Amino acid sequence: MDTSRLWSLIRFIITAIALLAVWLLFSGSLEPFSLIIGIVGALVIASLTYNEFIAQHDASLRSFLPRPFALAAFSFILVLYLYQSSWFMLLAVLSGRVNPRIVHFRTRLRSDLARMVLSNSITFTPGTITLDLNDDHLTVHWFFCTTSHARAAGDAVKGRMEKHLRKVWL
């Protein structure tokens, strides 16, 4: 069995496991009938969609399987960042001293999933919204702009999140 066949099999199995987990979450029962329907459905849907779920060009398992403890820690830290930037946002709304501007910068994360999670986290915290994501180039609407220099703006907007995300994915 050559490498690409093996890689397809691995992607198929991971897609089926993810679909089965969602099925168990929604059905919430472990009766044999519902379990068999879930397994058959997961296998059929995974055979149709595993190419879209995990792209062929992803380098290895490490690029999309997160480290679970680091991921849990990251979501907790994200909630803390949410409250911190909400507080600054509230003061800005009440005082009216803002400086909205569009900045461009690049990210150092390598896998597609990690970049998607980074732009999602940037949008989740009030004060920054990702407008566009091309490969590693992010366009961000920043509400408290202090500089338009790409590297400095990138450090201020995403530096802390990227540092944590590099522990979760490659």
Add this chain to the structure above:
Amino acid sequence: MTLARELLALLFFASAVIFGIGGIIGLFRFPDPYSRLQAGSLCGTTAIFSIFIGALLLSTSLAVAARVVVIMIFFLVSAPTGSHIVARFAWNSGLQPWKPPLSRRSGYTDRQDEP
């Protein structure tokens, strides 16, 4: 135990009220869609997340609490997706962000206007 949980829930509900009112004020105060989206996410994300935490603290049965936790986890993904769709729509239709007058800007040091 019950009293402590209710006091914590009261704290989170109070913060939800504060952030929600701030978001509504920002929704009416700023003049362009990007700024309104930033201020609206204060009401649409932070206040709702505080409401979820408070509801989680006040839920009495395990089935309800587990569902609230699942809703919170999916909310981490779904809330930015909605904002991003709207912001991308505004960006693709060629809308330029509003710039406040110089006296009201906060801490901007560069000279040139364009990056």
Add this chain to the structure above:
Amino acid sequence: MRLLMLDAMQWFCIACALFCVLRMLLGPTSADRLVALTVLSSLVLGFLVLRGVRENRALYLDVALVYDIFGFLGFLAIARFLKDKFSDGDSPE
């Protein structure tokens, strides 16, 4: 105390939703209306969760979960529709 807090937060969600509807009616451009719609949909989600916790019924929270996951499809459809309309030759408002 518990039921009082949950009821009060439901009324707060309804009050915020009314202001969002006002913004949606006032909004000069279609992007403003979409912004109000995103906030409105989050408020509806919070209301559903509060209602489910107050009545202590897991079935209501299942409805909220599905609304949470598939809620953004509506914005996607509206944004796509408006983009197609603008690119047909009409200038944006």
